[in-house]
Amino acid sequence: MNDAMNKISQSERIMKKLCWALIALHVGWVCTHMYFHHKGALNPWKLGGYAMYTKPGPVYSIRTFKEQENSEEMIRSKRYFYSHFFVTGGCLSGVSKRFYKKIDIFQPQLLEVGKTVKIVFRERNLPMLEKDRREHSTYKNIGQATLNLQENGIMTVEEEFCDKKREFSIHVR
Amino acid sequence: MLAMNFKTAPQTFLTPTNYEMSARLSVYFIAIAALLEYIVIFDDFITFKQYDYCAFTIIAAMAFLRSLVKGIDKWFIIFFIAIAYPILVDFRSTANHSFLALYLLAPLALFPSNIGSETFSSYVRRSLGIVMIAAATQKLISGNFLNGHFLKYLASGGAINEMPLSFLCFGQSTIECDALVYISILSVVWQYAIGILLLINCTHILAFLAELIFVLGVGFVTDEMNFQAINVAALIIAFRVKAPPIAFIGIAALLTIDFFGIESTLEGWLQ
Known part of the structure; x- marks a missing residue:
């Protein structure tokens, strides 16, 4: 009986330490989120901070262009409410690879071997106190990416976000 | 079991x-x-x-x-x-x-x-306290909340669950509505108060009710019933409430409403 009670109190003692560690982690992250959000570097609605309902969540949109004979044709303009995009200091700094995979699944005819597809990423600024706020919204380009599908189903992605360039390949088919 | x-x-x-x-x-x-x-x-x-x-x-x-x-x-x-x-x-x-x-x-x-165990209850209590203090501080520093701008933005959105906010303006345009500024200030003060009560381990029934009313009220206006279901369930643990079954039926209802979305649920009832 005493052994069982000791065991319980021992497990509770260890749990208590774990709880304090988790509380420290929680406070640490909340303060970090608060700092970066206040600097305009993090999405207030995401990433486990508690700044939702303090300002409208950022709305991103993409415009997709496909290479044609000597020109580019705009294929699609789509809004994204939630973030596949990582924006820091008003510049796109990362896009999830899942986003590029989804592009292929949404529009299987979009990617063609030998034809370049360009995506322009934009952030929408919605005025809060205008009566017709949708008409007064403005867009800012925050980066672009060029996609090239190869015959083996691998897509090369060249991202250009503000002054940063990155190139990588993903398997899409 | x-x-x-x-x-x-x-x-x-x-x-x-x-x-x-x-x-x-x-x-x-x-x-x-x-x-x-x-x-x-x-x-x-x-x-x-x-x-x-x-x-x-x-x-x-x-x-x-x-x-x-x-x-x-x-x-x-x-x-x-x-x-x-x-x-x-x-x-x-x-x-x-x-x-x-x-x-x-x-x-x-x-x-x-x-x-x-009390260890788990006090962990949940402190975690909820952190959430409340952090959320109130974010509202304070955002520059869009205390002046009522965000609630005015929500109230002019037109969703059914946001109508109580515009109703409080008594016919005034939501953009010029003073009541929404006062509600913004009140909600930040309220959130700080319950956050502090939770962090100092206050388990008085009035603290529980203050938190419950806040959570349910905010949840209704913002259509975030999943968040509120988590909060209410966590409150039961935090305050070590011997909750009656009706409380859990209520939480199940919150999750059901969240599943369909409060706006479409209300539209269904109003039709």
Whole structure:
């Protein structure tokens, strides 16, 4: 009986330490989120901070262009409410690879071997106190990416976000 | 184990249960709130070939069902890992309340037998206190909340659940409405007050009611019933409430409303 009670109190003692560690982690992250959000570097609605309902969540949109004979044709303009995009200091700094995979699944005819597809990423600024706020919204380009599908189903992605360039390949088919 | 508990279950919907039972049911509801976030978009996982998400959601659902039948034991860690995977991998688009559910359930993943302990209750109490203080501070520093701009923005959005906000303006245009400025200030003060009460371990019934009213009120206007279900279930643990079954029926109702969305639920009722 005493052994069982000791065991319980021992497990509770260890749990208590774990709880304090988790509380420290929680406070640490909340303060970090608060700092970066206040600097305009993090999405207030995401990433486990508690700044939702303090300002409208950022709305991103993409415009997709496909290479044609000597020109580019705009294929699609789509809004994204939630973030596949990582924006820091008003510049796109990362896009999830899942986003590029989804592009292929949404529009299987979009990617063609030998034809370049360009995506322009934009952030929408919605005025809060205008009566017709949708008409007064403005867009800012925050980066672009060029996609090239190869015959083996691998897509090369060249991202250009503000002054940063990155190139990588993903398997899409 | 659940069957055994139901044999000793109370006679009416209003009779309090014992605390162990209340804590266990609350944990189930926090777990199901986290799980529902993934079940509702299961079709998307299949459409977008996110088979890892499909697999982890199925494992989480099975582990959850096991914990319903056998109780919350050492196998609860399987549920925790399965639900943590999509939350952490897709952290950019994960909702904040999924992170909160993860924080709240983390100690139980390793120490499930301490579910009824004061250590777990005070952990939940402090975690909710942190949420309240952090949310109030974010409102304070955002520059858009204390001056009423954000509530005015919400009130002019036109959704049915946002109508109580415009109703408080008594015919005034929402953009010029002073009442929304006062409500903004009141809600920040209220949130700080309950955050401090939680952090100083105040378990008075008035503190519980103040928190409950805030959570339910805000949840109604903002259509975030999943968050509110997690909060109400966590409050039961934090205040060590011997909650009657009607409380859990209420939480189940919140999750059901969240499943369909409060706006479409209200539209259905009003038609």
